[in-house]
Amino acid sequence: MTWTASTDDTGVTGYDILRAPGASGGTFTQAGTSATTSFTDTGLTAGTTYRYQVRARDAAGNVSAVSGTVQVTTQGGTTGACSATPTVQSQWATGYVIQPLTITNTSTATITSWTVTFTLPAGHTLTGSWNATVTTSGQTVTVRSVSFNGTLAPGASTTSFGFQASRPNGNTALPSGYTCA
CATH class of the missing domain: 2.60.40.290 (Immunoglobulin-like)
Structure with a gap:
């Protein structure tokens, strides 16, 4: 996934990528970090829905508010298959x-x-x-x-x-x- 770069006075040093299971409910936990504006999440279950949010980190260690939520469903799985x-x-x-x-x-x-x-x-x-x-x-x-x-x-x-x-x-x-x- 990719997103638009964030900017602040101290300079963004990276991003935290948060993931929650399902289309609703569940708790967002950190799935990874990225120094760029893209992230590839691996090891996911086929035919499963996940939600993601991103937050920026700056050189002072501050984190931004989380982004809006994006929902994805992985390919594969067995629905009707x-x-x-x-x-x-x-x-x-x-x-x-x-x-x-x-x-x-x-x-x-x-x-x-x-x-x-x-x-x-x-x-x-x-x-x-x-x-x-x-x-x-x-x-x-x-x-x-x-x-x-x-x-x-x-x-x-x-x-x-x-x-x-x-x-x-x-x-x-x-x-x-x-x-x-």
């Missing part, structure tokens, strides 16, 4: 295993993480999972990639995630509504 396809590995009267749950990058850019959501039928309970971070709220399951399976080139897939669930005896329903973002 993937698909999730379940495969039933095995099932029995009181449970089943879905493996693999194939995640495919359907975008034209590399993605660095993915999130899959799906709905468990009433009475079903997740009893185990592997190779992802899984949370359950009611019957909604949210699955997030982990470090070794989140980055997918365009058209690439990962088949490393799976899960096991229990169900009432005789209930043959399976999870539905798989979405990937």
Whole structure:
């Protein structure tokens, strides 16, 4: 990012670049400094919104008021960029295993993480999972990639995630509504 130079009586010696997460809320913390009127922020999460402010420092150690806030969203990420396809590995009267749950990058850019959501039928309970971070709220399951399976080139897939669930005896329903973002 770049900005217009600041001037004062003592002479500007540099700038503090402040960053806050998200489109609102969060606390601004110093992301870096610059002796010029530009700054490149690295190591950010793809597909994520950040807000920035800049303040000048002079030779006497004084700092200016912060600039207006600029909001940016990094490129990449997974919004609408993937698909999730379940495969039933095995099932029995009181449970089943879905493996693999194939995640495919359907975008034209590399993605660095993915999130899959799906709905468990009433009475079903997740009893185990592997190779992802899984949370359950009611019957909604949210699955997030982990470090070794989140980055997918365009058209690439990962088949490393799976899960096991229990169900009432005789209930043959399976999870539905798989979405990937």
